[in-house]
Amino acid sequence: MNRFEGKNIVITGASSGIGLAVCHRIAAEGGNIALVDINEKGLEKAQRELGRYCTKTRYFKCDVSREDEVAATADSIVREFKSIHALSHNVGILKTYNTHEMTLDQFNEIVAVNLNGTFLINKHFIPVLIKNEQSYLVNMSSIAEFHPHPWMSAYSATKGAVKSFTRSISLEYHKQGLRANCICPGSIKTGLAEEFSIPQGADASLTKYLTPFGKPHMVSPEKIAGAIAMLCSEDAFHMNGTELIVDGGRI
Numbered sequence: 539m540n541r542f543e544g545k546n547i548v549i550t551g552a553s554s555g556i557g558l559a560v561c562h563r564i565a566a567e568g569g570n571i572a573l574v575d576i577n578e579k580g581l582e583k584a585q586r587e588l589g590r591y592c593t594k595t596r597y598f599k600c601d602v603s604r605e606d607e608v609a610a611t612a613d614s615i616v617r618e619f620k621s622i623h624a625l626s627h628n629v630g631i632l633k634t635y636n637t638h639e640m641t642l643d644q645f646n647e648i649v650a651v652n653l654n655g656t657f658l659i660n661k662h663f664i665p666v667l668i669k670n671e672q673s674y675l676v677n678m679s680s681i682a683e684f685h686p687h688p689w690m691s692a693y694s695a696t697k698g699a700v701k702s703f704t705r706s707i708s709l710e711y712h713k714q715g716l717r718a719n720c721i722c723p724g725s726i727k728t729g730l731a732e733e734f735s736i737p738q739g740a741d742a743s744l745t746k747y748l749t750p751f752g753k754p755h756m757v758s759p760e761k762i763a764g765a766i767a768m769l770c771s772e773d774a775f776h777m778n779g780t781e782l783i784v785d786g787g788r789i
């Protein structure tokens with residue numbers, strides 16, 4: 539399958555986990571990739587690995603929570619790639635807190651990356667995407683958006699907001715050919731999932747609500763990359779404003 543031959547795709551969170559797996563999946567199908575992440579060493583390594591597919595790949599270090607960096611990154615990517623056909627926005631952070639002990643700074647840190655970052659990346663790439671007759675945008679939500687996850691109130695709130703934000707966009711730019719959807723993964727084995735810990739003093743028995751099958755139900759990021767690649771491709775022509783749940787049936 540060469541769905542992405544001649545297509546240029548922006549992938550954020552590209553230096554590790556789900557974003558990196560999406561890079562591999564799309565490059566394997568012939569796509570050129572602009573990798574975006576805050577982790578420059580990870581980006582260099584990812585670009586080296588992607589060399590095996592013989593498509594064009596360039597990386598761009600960027601903190602998605604800073605508008606000056608996102609705007610400059612969007613300009614550099616357009617200079618380098620001219621047109622952009624799809625955006626897969628994966629950047630996100632997870633931190634766990636007892637909600638009554640979380641400081642406003644801790645709450646804001648999660649909002650800044652997960653929600654403000656989504657806004658900024660969408661804001662600066664939508665004008666580029668809609669220059670095409672048809673384009674695709676995939677934002678990263680989570681099953682934490684609708685399934686209660688203890689100690690992740692800030693994280694879950696941002697993921698719910700990403701969903702509502704994306705729905706709004708799906709209508710706003712529909713006539714310009716943009717298809718905007720969310721992906722809602724279950725538990726995926728990545729650095730972010732390893733960040734999960736039970737806060738001190740919390741009721742550890744609540745973890746059973748995170749593992750309804752009785753044991754962790756985690757898969758590698760490659761198991762979700764195909765679903766995201768589909769949403770970035772013409773196979774998603776008739777999908778807009780929806781959330782694709784990829785959780786192995788957990789919910």
Ligand SMILES: NC(=O)c1ccc[n+]([C@@H]2O[C@H](COP(=O)([O-])OP(=O)(O)OC[C@H]3O[C@@H](n4cnc5c(N)ncnc54)[C@H](O)[C@@H]3O)[C@@H](O)[C@H]2O)c1
Pocket residue numbers: 551552553554555556557574575576577580600601602603628629630631632651655678679680681722723724725726727728729730731759
């Ligand atoms: N792993 C899971 O179980 C799971 C489940 C549901 C949703 N998600 C979502 O998937 C997305 C990807 O996470 P992952 O699991 O691959 O974890 P990950 O930690 O491997 O990837 C996150 C990436 O975001 C980058 N990043 C962090 N802050 C940044 C910033 N300010 N600017 C630019 N880049 C930044 C990191 O360097 C990293 O490469 C996240 O949005 C996460 O919420 C993950």
